[in-house]
Amino acid sequence: NFMLTQPHSLSESPGKTVTISCTRSSGSIAGSYVQWYQQRPGSSPTTVIYETNQRPSGVPDRFSGSIDSSSNSASLTISGLQTEDEADYYCQSYDTRTVIFGGGTKLTVL
Amino acid sequence: EVQLLESGGGLVQPGGSLRLSCLASGFTFNTYALAWVRQAPGKGLEWVSGITGSGDNTYYVDSVRGRFTISRDNSKNTLDLQMNSLRADDSALYYCAKSSSWDWTDALNLWGQGTMVTVS
Numbered sequence: 001n002f003m004l005t006q007p008h009s010l011s012e013s014p015g016k017t018v019t020i021s022c023t024r025s026s027g028s029i030a031g032s033y034v035q036w037y038q039q040r041p042g043s044s045p046t047t048v049i050y051e052t053n054q055r056p057s058g059v060p061d062r063f064s065g066s067i068d069s070s071s072n073s074a075s076l077t078i079s080g081l082q083t084e085d086e087a088d089y090y091c092q093s094y095d096t097r098t099v100i101f102g103g104g105t106k107l108t109v110l
Numbered sequence: 111e112v113q114l115l116e117s118g119g120g121l122v123q124p125g126g127s128l129r130l131s132c133l134a135s136g137f138t139f140n141t142y143a144l145a146w147v148r149q150a151p152g153k154g155l156e157w158v159s160g161i162t163g164s165g166d167n168t169y170y171v172d173s174v175r176g177r178f179t180i181s182r183d184n185s186k187n188t189l190d191l192q193m194n195s196l197r198a199d200d201s202a203l204y205y206c207a208k209s210s211s212w213d214w215t216d217a218l219n220l221w222g223q224g225t226m227v228t229v230s
Contacts, residue, residue: 001172035217037155044205044224045155050217090155094215097169099145099157 002026004091004102011108017079020105022091024072034074035092036065038085039104045090049076081109112136112220114206119225126196130225132189132206137220140164140184143209145218146191148202148227158204159191160214169214174200196229203227 003025012018022034036049047056049065052074062082067074074093078085086109091102118130130146146158159170159180168180179192189206204227208220 033216037218039155044221045218046221047217047219050210050219056219088154092155092157092218097160097215098171099160099215101147101155101157104154 001098002095002100004093004100006089006091006102006105008103009106009108011110012081014081014083014109016081017077018081018107020076020078020089020091020107021071022074022076022102024074024093027095028069029067029072029074029093030069032093032095034065034067036063036074036076037090037092038087039090040087048089078107083109085109114208114220114222116204116206116222116225119204119227121228121230122196124197124229126229127192127194128196128227130191130193130204130206130227132222134187134189134206134208137208139187141212143212143214143216144182144189145207145209145214146180146189147205147207147218147221148200149205149224150199150202153202156202160209161189162214163212193227196227198229201227201229 005023033051037045039045053065115133145160161168177195203224205224206222207218210217210219
């Protein structure tokens with residue numbers, strides 16, 4: 001199985017843009033869709049990006065997803081940061097029948 | 111209301127068993143794959159097991175294969191996880207989650223509130 005590696009933590013100021021990376025250890029990042037989940041403290045995860053770059057209804061267009069095949073990574077970019085974006089973010093992908101989550105990134109907005 | 115409601119968690123001794131249940135409402139239950147995802151205190155998410163809408167196909171993470179069994183009853187809109195030979199490292203909050211399609215590898219677009227399992 002492969003691993004998905006995320007930065008442990010990031011911090012940025014309100015109004016700025018932040019990018020969270022998710023690097024796949026083996027196999028092509030483009031070979032399987034990537035999902036991104038947001039988990040606020042004390043709450044269950046919710047989807048902010050699915051199928052690599054699609055936004056569920058209700059998720060602001062400040063959230064966007066992409067991949068970079070050269071670095072075998074996926075990215076979640078949040079622009080116009082708001083204090084409510086402070087949360088843990090997890091990428092997720094799959095291989096054959098196995099679903100893999102990244103270790104999560106704690107985003108602090110201060 | 112579209113929701114998933116887990117139950118069955120608790121404190122169990124190492125080597126013991128526990129059965130988790132998840133009651134679904136508000137959507138066509140047998141159309142979607144379901145999964146169990148766990149989160150140890152202060153840790154990240156770990157996918158545990160998945161099952162297709164029909165219940166014909168299941169899959170497990172290596173660490174639980176042979177000890178855990180996922181099943182569903184489409185007549186009752188319930189998902190279960192039978193957990194045997196429990197170990198301390200199985201201690202976690204267990205979430206029931208609904209896939210966006212018939213395949214558990216697709217996005218999990220509905221999550222329950224979780225049920226806590228403590229093995230000690």
